[in-house]
Amino acid sequence: MDIGYLTSDAAKYPSKDWKKVIILGILFLLSFLIVPAFLTMGYLFRALKWSIAGVDNLPDFDDWGKMFIDGLKVFVVQLAYFIVPLVIIFISVWASIGSLLTLQSVGDVNVPTTAFSLMGGLFFLGVMVTVIFGVFFTIALANMAYCNGEIRAAFRFSEITDRIAAIGWVDLIIWYVMMIIIGLGIGFVASILFFIPILGWFLIILMVYPYLYLLYSRALGLLFVSGFENQ
Numbered sequence: 001m002d003i004g005y006l007t008s009d010a011a012k013y014p015s016k017d018w019k020k021v022i023i024l025g026i027l028f029l030l031s032f033l034i035v036p037a038f039l040t041m042g043y044l045f046r047a048l049k050w051s052i053a054g055v056d057n058l059p060d061f062d063d064w065g066k067m068f069i070d071g072l073k074v075f076v077v078q079l080a081y082f083i084v085p086l087v088i089i090f091i092s093v094w095a096s097i098g099s100l101l102t103l104q105s106v107g108d109v110n111v112p113t114t115a116f117s118l119m120g121g122l123f124f125l126g127v128m129v130t131v132i133f134g135v136f137f138t139i140a141l142a143n144m145a146y147c148n149g150e151i152r153a154a155f156r157f158s159e160i161t162d163r164i165a166a167i168g169w170v171d172l173i174i175w176y177v178m179m180i181i182i183g184l185g186i187g188f189v190a191s192i193l194f195f196i197p198i199l200g201w202f203l204i205i206l207m208v209y210p211y212l213y214l215l216y217s218r219a220l221g222l223l224f225v226s227g228f229e230n231q
Contacts, residue, residue, distance in 0.1 A: 006226070007219070010218040014218075029202075035068065039067055043067055044074075048141070048217040048218075051221025081133050081140065082130065085133050136160060136164075142220055143160055166228070168227075193208065
């Protein structure tokens, strides 16, 4: 994997058609209406699918029904992957609060240390599980796109593990680090725009968010394809 090429290509990808970026931004803006939220996920999934197929242009906004269904599939897969770690985090926080109240009733002077150690340990476990599931979810989503939206492809774990092995754990970690760096950089720009009343907020929703998510979809598509090149 050439991380320099991948990053450069992904960064240029949204700028090939700003009109489509803004249309996606409008869907972001209307996401509170639920249906546009699924259309947004469906379009980003289509961008991922096209990138894996070797198409360099942004997808068209057509076949809205298919795009909605794809978005619904993405939501279901995301929920399935993250429900377990979220439950672990919820249970850890709930159990820690319960332990804190119990220990306080005992009157132990070490209550704060004991309770917060328990809370921290369980919460850290939940975060670690979230990270691990997140890695598998990322490649699972790409595998579903590669299999033309077949939702079962997101849960063929042996196949997903093979995809990760083909990409290489080192390259996958490098990719994640690069995405985090890019996200922080774009987030910094968004934080500056945030201080511009109304106009800045609209720019963030209509252009910054869509740009970042399209960059991510393109980068994931290129990462997934690099696994085939390594074989």
